Amino acid sequence: MFELRNVEKRYPGVHVLKGIDLSIAPGEIIGLVGENGAGKSTLMKIIYGAVQPDAGTIEIDGAPVHFRSPRDAMKMGIGMVYQEQSLIPNLSVMENIFLGFEQQFVHLGVIRWKKMAQAARVQLRKVKLDIDPGMITSRLTFAQRQLVELAKVLALEERVEGHLVILLDEPTSVLSKDEIELLFSLVRELRRRASFIFVSHRLDEIIALSDRIYVLKDGLVVDVIPAREARVETIQKKMVGRDIALEYYRENRQEPYDADKVLLELDHVVLPGRQHDVSLTLHAGEVLALVGVEGAGREGILRAIFGLKKPDKGTIRIRGEAMRTFSASHSVAQGVGYIPRERKIEGIASGMNVYENMTLSQMGHYSRGGVLDIPAERALARDWIRRLSIKVPSEESDCGNLSGGNQQKVVLAKWRSGGSDIILLDHPTRGLDIGAKEDVYDMVRDMCADGVGVILVADTLEEAIGLSHTIAVIKDGEIKTWFTCQLGAKPSLYDLIHHMV
Amino acid sequence: MKHGLVMDNIRKWVPFLVLLVLVLFFTAVNPHFLSLRNFARIAVSSSPALMVAVGATFVILMGSIDLSMEGTVAVCAVVFAMLLNRLGGSLAHVGWAAIPGALLAGGVLGAVNGLIHVRLRIPSFMASLSMGFVGVGLSLLMTGGNRILIDDPLFRSLLTVRFMSFPLMAYAALGGLLVAWFIQDRTTIGRNFYAIGGGEELARASGLNVGRVRVIGFILAGIFFALGAILAVARLGIAETETGTGFMFLSITSVVVGGTGLAGGSGGVWNTLVGVLIVNVIGNGMVVVGLPDYLQDGVLGLLVISAVYLSMDRRSLSFAR
Numbered sequence: 001m002f003e004l005r006n007v008e009k010r011y012p013g014v015h016v017l018k019g020i021d022l023s024i025a026p027g028e029i030i031g032l033v034g035e036n037g038a039g040k041s042t043l044m045k046i047i048y049g050a051v052q053p054d055a056g057t058i059e060i061d062g063a064p065v066h067f068r069s070p071r072d073a074m075k076m077g078i079g080m081v082y083q084e085q086s087l088i089p090n091l092s093v094m095e096n097i098f099l100g101f102e103q104q105f106v107h108l109g110v111i112r113w114k115k116m117a118q119a120a121r122v123q124l125r126k127v128k129l130d131i132d133p134g135m136i137t138s139r140l141t142f143a144q145r146q147l148v149e150l151a152k153v154l155a156l157e158e159r160v161e162g163h164l165v166i167l168l169d170e171p172t173s174v175l176s177k178d179e180i181e182l183l184f185s186l187v188r189e190l191r192r193r194a195s196f197i198f199v200s201h202r203l204d205e206i207i208a209l210s211d212r213i214y215v216l217k218d219g220l221v222v223d224v225i226p227a228r229e230a231r232v233e234t235i236q237k238k239m240v241g242r243d244i245a246l247e248y249y250r251e252n253r254q255e256p257y258d259a260d261k262v263l264l265e266l267d268h269v270v271l272p273g274r275q276h277d278v279s280l281t282l283h284a285g286e287v288l289a290l291v292g293v294e295g296a297g298r299e300g301i302l303r304a305i306f307g308l309k310k311p312d313k314g315t316i317r318i319r320g321e322a323m324r325t326f327s328a329s330h331s332v333a334q335g336v337g338y339i340p341r342e343r344k345i346e347g348i349a350s351g352m353n354v355y356e357n358m359t360l361s362q363m364g365h366y367s368r369g370g371v372l373d374i375p376a377e378r379a380l381a382r383d384w385i386r387r388l389s390i391k392v393p394s395e396e397s398d399c400g401n402l403s404g405g406n407q408q409k410v411v412l413a414k415w416r417s418g419g420s421d422i423i424l425l426d427h428p429t430r431g432l433d434i435g436a437k438e439d440v441y442d443m444v445r446d447m448c449a450d451g452v453g454v455i456l457v458a459d460t461l462e463e464a465i466g467l468s469h470t471i472a473v474i475k476d477g478e479i480k481t482w483f484t485c486q487l488g489a490k491p492s493l494y495d496l497i498h499h500m501v
Numbered sequence: 502m503k504h505g506l507v508m509d510n511i512r513k514w515v516p517f518l519v520l521l522v523l524v525l526f527f528t529a530v531n532p533h534f535l536s537l538r539n540f541a542r543i544a545v546s547s548s549p550a551l552m553v554a555v556g557a558t559f560v561i562l563m564g565s566i567d568l569s570m571e572g573t574v575a576v577c578a579v580v581f582a583m584l585l586n587r588l589g590g591s592l593a594h595v596g597w598a599a600i601p602g603a604l605l606a607g608g609v610l611g612a613v614n615g616l617i618h619v620r621l622r623i624p625s626f627m628a629s630l631s632m633g634f635v636g637v638g639l640s641l642l643m644t645g646g647n648r649i650l651i652d653d654p655l656f657r658s659l660l661t662v663r664f665m666s667f668p669l670m671a672y673a674a675l676g677g678l679l680v681a682w683f684i685q686d687r688t689t690i691g692r693n694f695y696a697i698g699g700g701e702e703l704a705r706a707s708g709l710n711v712g713r714v715r716v717i718g719f720i721l722a723g724i725f726f727a728l729g730a731i732l733a734v735a736r737l738g739i740a741e742t743e744t745g746t747g748f749m750f751l752s753i754t755s756v757v758v759g760g761t762g763l764a765g766g767s768g769g770v771w772n773t774l775v776g777v778l779i780v781n782v783i784g785n786g787m788v789v790v791g792l793p794d795y796l797q798d799g800v801l802g803l804l805v806i807s808a809v810y811l812s813m814d815r816r817s818l819s820f821a822r
Contacts, residue, residue: 306706308705308706327710328705328706328708328709329708329709329710330708331708332708333708338706340706346700346702346703346706347703347706349696349699349703349704349766350699351695351699351766351767352695352696352699352766356692356695356696360692360696360703360704360707360709361707361708363689363692363693367688367689370688370689370690371687371688372687372688372692374687414707
């Protein structure tokens, strides 16, 4: 029996897990579901030892355990099959399976490969994979690699007393239908050896495979449902169900957009690695939200518009003019602004001050013959600090020391002050507290009032619904359906999720 | 946060404090160290090194590295000397064209260097190291292994004429430093160096043409290497392949010891001035104090390691490669 009791975790500014109880009996398969940001991944990390809880206990058969690292957890029989595959591609299959545990095959300081191959074959047989253990991992298919990962975790069996607990993080996302069936039958068979925790966005799969389903929301387990009684709709309701004040997303400030003025048009655009084409139109004053699960292809569309990715087919037109060169500098010159998800990496240069950050995308406007007009830069920064009420000591403060909300304001000011009128927002409120979020929502409305078109990849579905005029639901790189979100006629969460998963 | 700010400030002033402590130490051991005459000696040895190190600073600010200085300095020195002698042997007449000629040579070598790095996507240390060897070979080819003597009194006045006890070349180097400071602080290209060094992804996402900026950085570096070469020739009155020898370790050491982070995005040319002075004060001071000169390299090596240790935020590194 593996148990979590009242496990809590805080990160600066966020209470990620607020007291989680979870138990897994030997041979049981647990489903774990929740929206992005519900705390799933943190919970998983605590279970396999990558993160330590702030409070609460982890018990195995009633005895408390402490994992300081994934290796500790492995020694107690907890293994993780990673979503992003964790095998080292240039090593052989057997080296990957016994990575970090080669000692058992060492004789007088030399690894005995034959013995290791033999042992690897035993593990591979457990997952019914008939490959040469000496094969280089990069030559395997995705499905095969997943099975090798599973075999790697199952290899714990011989080293550990007691039962294994295996975490499967989105194991089906890269598999075909047949491969999924194969994996599921394998997992069912392996129940004799191990319990499983199965995380997936695909609720039907969760219901099909699990015994019990834990529903996580805002860091709490809101329900535990026996899979026999579970239905996709009820789980969805529990995942998201909450009321949000109308005012929160500044919906009272939502004005109809200018349907005559097209800013941006994607005409049957096919992105590399995708089969379907995407077409959409963005008008002045419109907020167009792209909605879908992680990996559905929303970011790819943003990156293509910003010139970071060249489409295989189709045309992107900015104000009627087809884009021919694909580079960020070209898109910026065309008035496209991009507010990336990874603020620290692509949004804010820490070490540079406020005015330097604001003019970074438009230095041509603040220089003559390559010589900067620093007083003009400062004036611009002071103006925008006042307009967006950015909390900084002065325009010379290092942006790296600002709070997330203020950093986001600086990034927004950078694009808005440069006159960009097509703004791409990728998770603009990620990691911000409520007050800062509301500031961002206000800024979105301000931009619309100024005739800016916004393409939004929102942090949550509520945010997408609340802010947008139009929603495109994207699944596997294809726009599945469209919703208009006029005030008073907004679609519900359930309408959207239905098309997403 | 507060604690971090204090730490940052201390870190910023460490190189300067080190310089101060060194001066005090050598003075305590041998009072002759603290004399205008000796400082002028330090200025002479520092001037060419400062120009070369300033060139390297621009590239290091971008988070790249340029190791081609020995070759570039050799080629530029030889080009300068040959042009000067061919054009009548005096700066007073057409011979002045040797100066822009040498700068052009440095710029071209830098451009080739940068284009190899950016276009062929070869790591900058490898591209520039190889180009350095090409430069050494090229200079050898041009001179046939001979030394080129320069006896133009006007040119030699850089060393021989003194103003307020310091030779003219020290003021020339100071002028070069001010130009570099202007480029660094007041021009778009200087700002772009910091942006790319601070976060290349960010620079790209802000619409900067990162490849172009990088090439310009290497060109600028090449031009400053050429300035260094001219001052090095002025110092000895000789141009040869050997003119470039020793600049690589000394200039990179100076940049790093001065507090410009190898990761890019922090530091600048004033740091480099402090770094160059530290390195040359150590060199000079050890002679004055009477320590064997083979200790110098050892001390400098240890200094680089401690400088890099101090300048990097170790928490953000999982493992240094």
